Amino acid sequence: MNVIEIRDLQKCYGKAQALKGLDLTVKKGEVLGLIGPNGAGKTTTVRILLGLLKKSSGTAKVFGKDAWDEAVEIHKRLSYVPDDVRLWPKLTGGEVIDFLASLRGGINEERRARYIERFEFDPSKRCQSYSKGNRQKLALIAALSADVDLIVFDEPTGGLDPLMSKVFQQCVAELKDEGKTVLMSSHILADVEKLCDRVAIISHGRIVETGTLDEMRHMKRNVVTVRTVRPLEKLHELEGVHNVQKNGEEVSFQADNEQIDAIMRFLTDHGIRSIVSAPPTLEDLFMRHYEEGYKKEEVTRHETE
Numbered sequence: 255m256n257v258i259e260i261r262d263l264q265k266c267y268g269k270a271q272a273l274k275g276l277d278l279t280v281k282k283g284e285v286l287g288l289i290g291p292n293g294a295g296k297t298t299t300v301r302i303l304l305g306l307l308k309k310s311s312g313t314a315k316v317f318g319k320d321a322w323d324e325a326v327e328i329h330k331r332l333s334y335v336p337d338d339v340r341l342w343p344k345l346t347g348g349e350v351i352d353f354l355a356s357l358r359g360g361i362n363e364e365r366r367a368r369y370i371e372r373f374e375f376d377p378s379k380r381c382q383s384y385s386k387g388n389r390q391k392l393a394l395i396a397a398l399s400a401d402v403d404l405i406v407f408d409e410p411t412g413g414l415d416p417l418m419s420k421v422f423q424q425c426v427a428e429l430k431d432e433g434k435t436v437l438m439s440s441h442i443l444a445d446v447e448k449l450c451d452r453v454a455i456i457s458h459g460r461i462v463e464t465g466t467l468d469e470m471r472h473m474k475r476n477v478v479t480v481r482t483v484r485p486l487e488k489l490h491e492l493e494g495v496h497n498v499q500k501n502g503e504e505v506s507f508q509a510d511n512e513q514i515d516a517i518m519r520f521l522t523d524h525g526i527r528s529i530v531s532a533p534p535t536l537e538d539l540f541m542r543h544y545e546e547g548y549k550k551e552e553v554t555r556h557e558t559e
Contacts, residue, residue: 453467
């Protein structure tokens with residue numbers, strides 16, 4: 255069953271097109287990471303799913319319901335943590351958590367107390383005194399304390415220190431164990447890499463690739479770092495070799511998987527002293543898609559000028 259289902263979603267702001275036929279599904283019990291550069295369409299997609307923006311065309315459904323027409327019913331079963339949390343300055347943190355809980359009919363007091371303790375949050379202070387990190391903690395506590403089926407995070411760890419980011423990661427892992435569904439839009443790739451079952455890369459208003467990290471890495475380049483007896487003067491000319499960088503005796507480059515045999519023969523002929531080959535990180539995959547998308551956009555722009 256798909257908790258979120260988006261088909262050919264488009265959103266225009268006047269002549270500017272933010273989403274250009276976006277397709278995305280999130281399965282029940284899945285943690286999906288939505289990543290992309292600023293302006294790629296992540297927040298627009300999230301706001302349409304929440305019923306805060308009306309789509310220009312296409313479909314956006316949550317729990318099988320239209321995200322705009324049935325937003326009230328959908329919100330009974332989801333929680334949302336925005337990237338920029340705004341609070342009532344004169345209320346205390348505890349009062350805000352309780353007020354947000356009252357909008358959905360109450361809160362699980364045991365969960366509330368547990369998350370307040372885990373995030374080391376002081377609910378007695380007025381919101382006007384909270385730092386960005388503490389405002390983010392409040393939003394996370396309110397969302398996690400609710401008994402919902404779907405939680406949507408939009409840049410959830412902004413302002414959190416490394417210790418609190420680790421607590422957040424543990425909480426998401428627990429949500430997954432409970433069978434909850436999570437959609438997480440983030441530019442912090444380490445969080446996405448650790449937490450998500452699948453990743454969707456968005457660029458220029460479209461999803462350019464979706465899959466598990468293993469599936470995506472299988473299609474991409476390995477990162478190779480090597481030291482050889484003789485200089486690798488013509489390495490950059492080999493098919494399947496990209497981004498060659500030299501640092502003293504050490505050479506690093508990206509290698510297409512299908513060309514590994516030929517590349518290894520070339521390296522062996524130059525006398526290998528040491529070699530390390532590793533699959534690409536999520537950041538490597540993201541940057542490659544972003545660069546390729548940018549080049550395509552430039553070509554399209556020049557063709558239409």
